Amino acid sequence: MNPFVLLFIAIISEVFGSSMLKVSNGFKRLWPSIGVVIGMGIAFFCLSLSLKHLPLGTAYAIWSGVGTALTAVIGVLVWKEKMHAKKLVGLILIIGGVVIMKLSGAAH
Structure with missing residues (x-):
């Protein structure tokens, strides 16, 4: 399978798992807690498979950066967290950093 698909x-699995953390109530709710474990398990498994073909720094930067940005967007859209200028600038910087890492290391 293509390493970028993985x-x-x-x-997506990490974002799902992180979102389930919000509703797990400190792992006191069973199904969201199971969602955390499944989401994070799939995330780490697929990340490990992608690392067979991608440089560690590039893959991890993309995984963590895009995951952070998507989780922040879900926080705004689903949990009605506030989007303010500093948060928007931070997201833009994260995405910019991911793009630079992708351009610098994944062309092998």
């Missing part, structure tokens, strides 16, 4: 699955 990385995409890892990102």
